[in-house]
Amino acid sequence: MQNLIDIMDLSIGEIDELIAKAKDIIAHPDVYRDKCRYKKLATLFFEPSTRTRLSFEAAMMELGGNVLGFSDAGSSSATKGESVSDTVAVVSGYADIIAMRHPKEGAPVVAAMKSDIPIINAGDGGHNHPTQTLTDLLTIKMEKGRLDNLTVGLCGDLKFGRTVHSLVAALSRYTGIKFVLISPQELKLPSYVKESYIKKNGIEYEQTTSLEDVIDQLDIVYMTRVQRERFFNEEDYLRLKDSYILDAGKMSKAKDDMIVMHPLPRVNEIAVEVDSDPRACYFKQAKYGKYIRMALILKLLEVE
Amino acid sequence: MTIDSIKDGVVIDHIKSGKAMDIYKFLNLEHTDCQVAIIKNASSKKLGKKDIIKIASDVQIDLDVLGYIDPDITVNIIRDGILAEKKHLELPKKITDVIMCKNPRCITTTEQGISHVFKLTDADSRVYRCMYCEAKAE
Known part of the structure; x- marks a missing residue:
């Protein structure tokens, strides 16, 4: 029996298999409609989450299975x-598989x-x-056609953003990756993440505080939210907050085939005007999350 | 200063000066009935000064605990007054219930009945991380 606790539990080969399965599900949804008939997914959410829980539940339902569980520790x-x-x-x-969120x-x-x-x-x-990392990898594969030879800009809160840390770990196993780390000094990528994945694998990287200066070289920009409460003083926050907002002006300097990703929820770090730009992928990314979770459920339940 | 040599027992040697009491506590030696001698600041060619613990009983020593504290320590097993075995330590791959995770967000702070397990993640820097939350051991 296999679990998924950490993205690094999966080999590159296993990730490739999951991505291939998700692509097949997208192409042939009817084939998978009854694959998990009579199977039950328990969603144990000890803290609230909207997208992740709904994505898991939708994934199991589209496989013909059932869902039970709770959506916050209070219940x-x-x-x-x-x-x-x-x-x-x-x-x-009571169930055949568990998806669990816990504080x-x-x-x-x-x-x-x-x-x-x-x-x-x-x-x-x-x-x-x-x-979330599997979702990000599927999004990159679907939208860029590859997981190697990419210049990936990670922008915003790189210190506390777990999605960023996991994505760095996962992408560090592919060749030809370059990371551009865009954050205020206060929210730089922790040194252990840099040491454990980027430097250990000899990956090229650049650190900067300005998104505008580097956006033209990126194949992907992965946006995260810069939260007021992460700053030591209000002045620094006010000085920096707008420089990490992606708007049409900054998008005009980006490559025509750059993609914009975001784990969501978005607050104001991506201006609403960017939503209509064909390079904006964050809502598609959320949808891909359902398909990769379907592939994962099939794999862990050993359903062919 | 003279301390009687032991006939059957264990001599924990090459302890960094000042660390003997830490080891005494980690190995729970306060609960043994046998004679235990703690020698502090003995002269040492290798270390300059060192501590030594002599235990006049063939007690089981948790080598993983000792290896975690200091892998340069040597453990000598004495039988019939002569050195029967000299054990050189290694950094253990895993230590269980030796130290506790200090990360307040770790599941070990609330979950009852689970062991505190740390795994060696970087032998060169002697870094151990919690098996659950991956916080670095302090």
């Missing part, structure tokens, strides 16, 4: 003090130790969110 026995281990031990008797880092590792059925980490605090 689960966690409020009575039940441990993750006990919750999972019980639920594994505590490492909770899915505990769940996997106690479960008789596959566990998918749907986000554990600020730690891992592997299905």
